[in-house]
Structure formats: C-alpha cells, structure tokens
Amino acid sequence: MGERLRIGYVGCGFMAQKVHLPNIVSLDCCELVAIAELRPRLREKVAARFGARRSYASHMELAGDPGIDAVAVSGHYSGQGEIAIDLLRAGKHVFMEKPMAVSVEQAERILAAERESGRRLMVAYMKRYDAGNMLFKELLDGLRSSGEMGKIIYVRNHGFGGDWIAGLDTPLDETDEPYPASPTAWPSWLPERLRRGYLAYLQQYTHNVNLVRWFLGAGSDVKVKAVDLDADGTTGVAVLDAGGTRVVIESGWMEYHGWEENTHVYFQKGWMRTEAPPLLLRNTPASIEVYRGDGRHKSRTELFPERGRTWSYKEEMRHFAECVLEGREFRTPASDAMNDVRVLEDIYRMHAGNAA
Numbered sequence: 001m002g003e004r005l006r007i008g009y010v011g012c013g014f015m016a017q018k019v020h021l022p023n024i025v026s027l028d029c030c031e032l033v034a035i036a037e038l039r040p041r042l043r044e045k046v047a048a049r050f051g052a053r054r055s056y057a058s059h060m061e062l063a064g065d066p067g068i069d070a071v072a073v074s075g076h077y078s079g080q081g082e083i084a085i086d087l088l089r090a091g092k093h094v095f096m097e098k099p100m101a102v103s104v105e106q107a108e109r110i111l112a113a114e115r116e117s118g119r120r121l122m123v124a125y126m127k128r129y130d131a132g133n134m135l136f137k138e139l140l141d142g143l144r145s146s147g148e149m150g151k152i153i154y155v156r157n158h159g160f161g162g163d164w165i166a167g168l169d170t171p172l173d174e175t176d177e178p179y180p181a182s183p184t185a186w187p188s189w190l191p192e193r194l195r196r197g198y199l200a201y202l203q204q205y206t207h208n209v210n211l212v213r214w215f216l217g218a219g220s221d222v223k224v225k226a227v228d229l230d231a232d233g234t235t236g237v238a239v240l241d242a243g244g245t246r247v248v249i250e251s252g253w254m255e256y257h258g259w260e261e262n263t264h265v266y267f268q269k270g271w272m273r274t275e276a277p278p279l280l281l282r283n284t285p286a287s288i289e290v291y292r293g294d295g296r297h298k299s300r301t302e303l304f305p306e307r308g309r310t311w312s313y314k315e316e317m318r319h320f321a322e323c324v325l326e327g328r329e330f331r332t333p334a335s336d337a338m339n340d341v342r343v344l345e346d347i348y349r350m351h352a353g354n355a356a
Helices: 014-026 040-050 059-063 079-089 104-117 131-146 192-216 312-326 334-355
Strands: 005-010 030-036 054-056 070-073 093-097 121-124 152-162 222-229 236-242 245-251 259-267 270-275 287-292 299-303
Touching: 005 014, 005 059, 005 079, 005 312, 014 030, 014 040, 014 312, 030 040, 030 059, 040 054, 054 059, 059 070, 059 079, 070 079, 070 312, 079 093, 079 104, 093 312, 104 334, 121 312, 121 334, 131 192, 131 259, 131 270, 131 287, 131 312, 152 192, 192 222, 192 236, 192 245, 192 259, 192 334, 222 334
Parallel strands: 005 030, 005 070, 030 054, 070 093, 093 121, 152 245
Antiparallel strands: 152 259, 222 236, 236 245, 259 270, 270 287, 287 299
C-alpha cells in the first residue's frame, strides 16, 4: 500500500456529494479511484465532477477492482450495512456512515465479516473528531482522574435539531432517475407501526448515545433504565446507566435557524458543557464551558481548542485513511459501534412495550 489510500466510493447522494467526496479529493493522504452508483446518469455526472477515473454500476463491480484499497459507503440505513459486508468479504477496508446497522443481528453479521476478512470497518461518528469534543473529553478525563470537582452526579444530553445544513451551498448533481429500492432488515420484535419512528430515532440519536458513551468511557457498560417517547417515536427522554452514571437523552425536533444540541456533565462542585455547531457548518468546533463552584472564587470559563478551525467530517476521513495506511486502531471501530446498535434497540424495545 502506497503513501496515499486508494479509495472507492459507493453512493452519489447528498452526503457523498456535499461531504465525503469533497473531503476525499482534498486530502493529500487520499486518492479517489472510482465511484459506484446504481443510477447511471447520476453516476457519470458525479464521477466526472470529482475526477474519479473509473465508475461502476454496482458496489460488487467496484469491490472487484484491484486498484482500490478501501471503500467509503453512504446509503440507505439498512442497505449500507449489507454493502459493507460484501466489501469486507471482497478484501476492502470500509468507512461507512452511521448507523452501522438497524439491528443487533445485522451488526453481528458485519462484525463476523470483518473478523473473517481480516479487513477493518470504521463508522463515521464525526462528533468524536470534532476538536471541541476532543478537548472536552480530555478535560473531563482529567477532572475525573484528579477528583478536584468531585464525582459526576448527572449527565444531560439534549438534541432538538434545527438547521443542520447551515447554508452549505456546494454543488449537488441530481437527475430524474428513481431512488434505488433498499429492503430493510428490521429487528424481528419491532411492530410495523413503529418502524418509521425507529429509523428516525436511530438515524439521529445513535450519535448522542455514541458521544456520551465516549465522553464517559462507558464502552459496553450501558443499560436502559426508562423510556418515555411520544407517539411520533422520537420526542421524549431515555434514561441510561452509563458506567454507573445516570444519563438522560432528551430527543425531539423543532424549527430553528441554528442547531440545538448540547451535553452537560454535572459534578458535585461544578459542571462542563459542550454545544454542537450545525452539522454542515465547516471549520466550527463544538464550544466548551466549564463552571467551577468550589472554593471562595466561583468561575465560568469558555474554552477553544488549539486546532479548532477544522471540520469534523474532514478529520474523520483523514483519520480513516491514516489509520489504514499506518495500521493504527480506529477511534470509532465497528466493534465499539455495536454497543450503540444494542442500546438503540433496547431503547426502542422498551418504547414498544410502553406503546403496546
């Protein structure tokens, strides 16, 4: 493998054109070799714009290209997991959009394909590559180790959405070709009437569960204690025990010109807070506030990361390429993402029981 990672891309949708393909072609450590897309006219337009030397009508054709080291995938929630399995078995490293899977059963098959192939899969949890969140975790780990603010007593993660595109005005090629069908491998226990809400919740709040697990270093030690969601299947709260800490995930959606998402970590003697930027607002990190309530002098400090003017989406692609080239571990490997699939399924299983 050379100094640049030779990458193929599967899918020519919004995230491909607005985020991942521009980042791949802008990184010195990456080389875009080929694109696969079922819609032929869209495929050729996008391949020409991004300078892909080859284009394929299916991901299996692309998987057979010996000039490709790794493949990035963004597609339908369930379909992209099946594509990832095929690519791993074809001997390619895989970068894929979240969610990794729509069920634990599908996630287990993805992990089995990874083990059997000897190749690796990274899930695109871009929040772990946000410079603000990285500094937040570093500070949080330090405070937990020193004990200077006491124990963590509560964590509140709030996500009410808003304008996630943030005026990103880069080109988007479109055609009148129909969107390809993609069957969904639903969890066997999930009633049909809850499927739409499940996908909506999974698509957004897998990020939130993943982020708080990472902040707290909880790994697989997460239990769902209570769930109270409205009939829309999204608005409400889920209460978790993450490594012995009570975590509340507040979920919902509203019309808002910004992006309403933040995480509050409460200690006995103060708190830390990080606020997420609109998702596609480039080169803007999450903001950080720290309040210290112990001693005679109370203080509230705003912090900015040293390398803050970076875009989390670009940094995650850089991380993927460098880790494959250098043989390093991913920050967001498939084995860790499996925990999010399980927690999200457990949340919705409890919701289904409440709604019965």
